[in-house]
Amino acid sequence: xxxxxxxxxxxxxLALDLGSRSVKIALQKKDSGIExxxxxxxxxxxxFGEPSNSGFQIDFSKFGLNSKPLIxxxxxxxxxxxxxxxxxxxxxxxxxxxxxxxTGMSDFTLLDLGxxxxxxxxxxxxxxxxxxxxxxxxxxxxxxxxNMANTLGMGLEELSRYWENPEKLSATCAVFGESELxxxxxxxxxxxxxxxxxxxxIVKKFAAKLDARxxxxxxxxxxxxxxxxxxxxxxxxxxxxxIIPEYPQHNGVIGxxxxxPMGGKE
Amino acid sequence: xxxxxITTTVPQEIIWASGNIPVDLNNIFIGSDKKTDLLERAYRDxxxxxxxxxxSGIYGTVVEEFHxxxxxxxxxxxxxxxxxxxxxxxxxxxxxxxxxxxxxxDVGLLEGEMRHLAxxxxxxxxxxxxxxxxxxxxxELAWKLDELTWKKNLVSGWxxxxxxxxxxxxxxxxxxxxxxxxxxxxxxxxxKPFDQKVRLGYIGVPPIFSDLYDDIENSGGRVVFNEVQRxxxxxxxxxxxxxxxxxxxxxxxxxKRIKDIKEQIEVRNIHGIVHYVQNFCFRQIEDLxxxxxxxxxxxxxxxxxxxxxxxxxxxxxxxxxxxxxDKIE
Numbered sequence: 001x002x003x004x005x006x007x008x009x010x011x012x013x014l015a016l017d018l019g020s021r022s023v024k025i026a027l028q029k030k031d032s033g034i035e036x037x038x039x040x041x042x043x044x045x046x047x048f049g050e051p052s053n054s055g056f057q058i059d060f061s062k063f064g065l066n067s068k069p070l071i072x073x074x075x076x077x078x079x080x081x082x083x084x085x086x087x088x089x090x091x092x093x094x095x096x097x098x099x100x101x102x103t104g105m106s107d108f109t110l111l112d113l114g115x116x117x118x119x120x121x122x123x124x125x126x127x128x129x130x131x132x133x134x135x136x137x138x139x140x141x142x143x144x145x146x147n148m149a150n151t152l153g154m155g156l157e158e159l160s161r162y163w164e165n166p167e168k169l170s171a172t173c174a175v176f177g178e179s180e181l182x183x184x185x186x187x188x189x190x191x192x193x194x195x196x197x198x199x200x201x202i203v204k205k206f207a208a209k210l211d212a213r214x215x216x217x218x219x220x221x222x223x224x225x226x227x228x229x230x231x232x233x234x235x236x237x238x239x240x241x242x243i244i245p246e247y248p249q250h251n252g253v254i255g256x257x258x259x260x261p262m263g264g265k266e
Numbered sequence: 267x268x269x270x271x272i273t274t275t276v277p278q279e280i281i282w283a284s285g286n287i288p289v290d291l292n293n294i295f296i297g298s299d300k301k302t303d304l305l306e307r308a309y310r311d312x313x314x315x316x317x318x319x320x321x322s323g324i325y326g327t328v329v330e331e332f333h334x335x336x337x338x339x340x341x342x343x344x345x346x347x348x349x350x351x352x353x354x355x356x357x358x359x360x361x362x363x364x365x366x367x368x369x370x371x372d373v374g375l376l377e378g379e380m381r382h383l384a385x386x387x388x389x390x391x392x393x394x395x396x397x398x399x400x401x402x403x404x405x406e407l408a409w410k411l412d413e414l415t416w417k418k419n420l421v422s423g424w425x426x427x428x429x430x431x432x433x434x435x436x437x438x439x440x441x442x443x444x445x446x447x448x449x450x451x452x453x454x455x456x457x458k459p460f461d462q463k464v465r466l467g468y469i470g471v472p473p474i475f476s477d478l479y480d481d482i483e484n485s486g487g488r489v490v491f492n493e494v495q496r497x498x499x500x501x502x503x504x505x506x507x508x509x510x511x512x513x514x515x516x517x518x519x520x521x522k523r524i525k526d527i528k529e530q531i532e533v534r535n536i537h538g539i540v541h542y543v544q545n546f547c548f549r550q551i552e553d554l555x556x557x558x559x560x561x562x563x564x565x566x567x568x569x570x571x572x573x574x575x576x577x578x579x580x581x582x583x584x585x586x587x588x589x590x591x592d593k594i595e
Binding site for chain 1: 557563577578581582584585586588589592593
């Protein structure tokens with residue numbers, strides 16, 4: 001566990017990244033190491049507190065805390081439902097910092113593929129040089145992969161195994177993509193090739209933005225980082241090793257600490 | 267004699283000189299309490315829901331809330347959706363008068379179009395030139411207010427947006443506009459300057475959101491340049507009426523806009539650009555050229571048919587302003 005200047009007034013720290021699919025939590029208790037948790041978003045709001053006039057009041061006892069911790073938050077839900085008394089960090093900044101902590105690198109391209117949001121952050125000299133975030137639709141994010149895996153009658157884990165000989169697909173829409181897959185299956189295209197095609201779509205979607213500044217070092221975080229096929233396809237396309245930090249899904253929440261909570265290189 | 271609707275800035279002097287009053291239908295739509303109903307009316311009549319809400323909104327406005335007998339419709343220099351807007355309104359009995367801005371800003375062609383419009387509306391050329399002179403003091407004060415926005419930091423982004431936007435028709439009451447802006451200038455001069463560190467330029471069509479500028483200011487930034495709104499004021503102090511409109515960038519090639527924006531980035535010391543695009547608008551393609559040529563960070567945000575910012579856009583704005591703040595330090 002790294003020492004932390006946030007760890008002031010003898011308080012524990014509860015950091016939250018409120019995503020569209022899950023709430024990622026890093027808890028640093030006064031006298032123990034850091035603990036990482038992951039809850040379904042709806043479940044979190046249902047079971048871990050209640051709304052109040054000053055925002056969503058977290059029930060700290062659920063985390064085994066006797067007193068109120070220092071609360072830090074980022075993510076999609078941070079404006080929609082303010083967490084009471086939380087110190088807020090915009091999520092681009094949280095992710096950049098998380099990746100800097102986790103990789104110990106200062107110059108790289110960060111690709112965060114989440115459930116609904118996807119972002120590319122260009123980091124130079126440990127500062128954000130520029131960023132891109134998909135606009136209002138979840139095309140080519142985790143939700144797209146989930147829907148396509150369902151349509152192909154396989155789990156996400158199986159989907160992530162196929163990268164060879166991808167079938168060319170046109171839709172990246174999480175809804176229209178289904179009818180395209182069904183049509184192709186009816187024509188006899190194998191599920192494996194279709195799964196590879198789905199993975200390829202993710203890479204293609206971001207290629208235009210990534211190609212503008214071809215990555216020398218590409219760090220992949222977010223739930224989609226678990227998809228080995230996408231990692232493979234990215235590595236082939238850019239002829240580089242794709243760096244996946246130890247906690248890709250908790251990258252944002254790790255970035256909420258003012259010093260590296262994982263105790264790694266900085 | 268009466269109101270003549272317009273769908274974007276046109277040489278309004280011609281309308282004034284014909285004894286009519288120009289009414290910018292965009293402003294009527296966005297100022298309406300029933301904006302959502304006006305959009306719904308368009309959808310009910312068969313407008314696709316994927317259509318730009320400015321187009322659908324103007325249709326709904328004319329059919330439902332603010333009838334005009336005649337409209338000057340820009341058939342070149344704005345989007346082609348305008349053509350279908352004009353046709354569906356013509357079907358509702360509105361007389362459509364086309365006006366085309368030459369793509370290459372050719373002065374001869376532009377004068378031909380202007381004279382043709384003058385003839386259609388029965389406006390005398392000498393009286394048109396007189397109207398141009400009579401509107402000049404109002405324009406000059408709008409430019410002054412714009413200058414106080416970036417030079418003295420006395421005007422908010424939203425105020426800058428509104429005062430410049432209104433120059434497309436001078437709210438149909440040119441004298442009233444002049445009076446109002448004089449008062450506004452007097453008031454802003456007594457203010458304490460805004461102190462947000464991050465200076466932003468806003469480019470693209472005016473936003474459908476009413477809370478964009480406030481949100482930016484609450485996040486530590488301020489819009490000190492509203493590109494298209496400024497263009498609506500024909501910001502060129504030249505004596506020649508045709509020449510002034512030939513300089514107007516909005517209806518011309520995007521490269522003409524880029525040149526103007528680059529100059530203003532320099533003059534106004536702008537740290538980053540917010541590029542607003544409307545959903546399904548051809549101007550989304552032009553984003554890649556702005557990114558290529560403007561030389562400062564750009565955040566592109568897309569408006570749909572909601573009149574308030576959503577969380578996704580707020581998150582982007584927050585992060586963008588924070589990123590620029592860190593760069594300035």
